[in-house]
Every structure is written in structure tokens, then in C-alpha cells.
Amino acid sequence: MDYESIAVELLRIRAELSRTPEHQTVSEFARGEFFVLNYMMENDGSVYPKDLSREMNVSSARVAAVLNQTGRKGLTERSSDADDSRKTLVTITDRGREAVMDKKKEIFDFVVEMLREIGPEDAQELLRIKKKIIMKKRTRGEIGE
Numbered sequence: 001m002d003y004e005s006i007a008v009e010l011l012r013i014r015a016e017l018s019r020t021p022e023h024q025t026v027s028e029f030a031r032g033e034f035f036v037l038n039y040m041m042e043n044d045g046s047v048y049p050k051d052l053s054r055e056m057n058v059s060s061a062r063v064a065a066v067l068n069q070t071g072r073k074g075l076t077e078r079s080s081d082a083d084d085s086r087k088t089l090v091t092i093t094d095r096g097r098e099a100v101m102d103k104k105k106e107i108f109d110f111v112v113e114m115l116r117e118i119g120p121e122d123a124q125e126l127l128r129i130k131k132k133i134i135m136k137k138r139t140r141g142e143i144g145e
Contacts, residue, residue, distance in 0.1 A: 022110045022114070025106060025107060025110065026107050026110065026111075028103075029103055029107055031056070032066060033066055033070055033075070034099075034100065034103050035056060036052055036056075036066050036067070036070060036076075037070065037075060037076070037097075037099060037100045038100050038104075039052065040076070040090070040091070040092040041092060041100055045091055046089050046090065046091040046092075047090055048087060048088070048089060048090070049064065049067060049088060049090060052066075052067075052090075067090055074093060074095045074096075075093055075095055075096035075099055076090050076091065076096055077090070077091050077093055078090050079091065
């Protein structure tokens with residue numbers, strides 16, 4: 001089997017898919033504002049900026065820029081930590097929660113439609129292959145559980 005040719009084709013297809021509006025929406029959720037908002041929702045609604053920096057693997061300056069953006073839009077609020085006033089705590093607002101839920105629904109609807117378009121057999125095969133890739137990476141310790 002010519003794995004190099006297959007890799008070239010897969011990378012070409014991935015690049016082509018990345019230019020579609022639907023995939024850009026999904027990608028947007030994995031980084032930036034929506035990553036931050038979703039992370040907050042998954043962590044009781046409040047986080048420290050340093051935790052975001054670590055989780056996103058970006059600089060504190062990048063996190064500050066994203067938090068400034070979400071704050072201006074009314075999606076997050078900053079306050080002093082009640083236990084340590086030297087620390088800043090960032091909390092998602094109701095408006096931020098609504099934005100995340102709307103984006104999640106948009107992404108979910110896109111994925112469901114894509115699966116319908118490729119049909120039940122290919123949908124199951126896609127799921128099987130993605131699970132196999134994840135399991136191989138976990139076995140090698142490349143991703144945590």
C-alpha cells in the first residue's frame with residue numbers, strides 16, 4: 001500500500017474541507033472565544049486566566065486578548081477571587097452560555113446533516129475509523145483520557 005500517496009490525498013482533502021463555512025464553524029469552536037466559553041461552562045462557569053493559557057497552550061497575552069473580546073461582547077465578566085483578591089476570576093455570563101449553546105446546536109446540526117448525506121454505512125465507518133485513531137493514540141500515550 002502506498003501510504004505516502006494516501007497521506008497526500010488526505011491532506012489535500014483536509015485543506016479543501018477547512019475552507020468550507022461549516023468546517024470553519026467547527027474549527028472556530030475548538031479555539032478562541034468559543035473554546036474559552038465552552039471551557040468555562042465545563043468548569044462550573046468560572047476559571048482563572050492562567051488555566052485557560054495552559055489549556056489552550058497559548059500565551060497569557062493571547063488569553064487576555066480573547067478575554068477582552070468576550071468581555072466587550074458581554075459574554076464574560078472578570079472579578080477578584082473571593083479567597084485571594086490578587087487573582088482574577090473570569091465567569092461566563094448568561095449571554096455567553098446562550099452563545100455557546102447556539103454554536104453547539106449549529107455544529108450538531110451540521111454534523112447530523114453531513115452524516116445523513118454520506119449515508120448510514122459510511123457514517124458508521126467514519127465513526128469506527130475515528131475511534132480507532134483515538135484508541136491507537138491513547139495506547140501510545142499521545143492523548144489523555
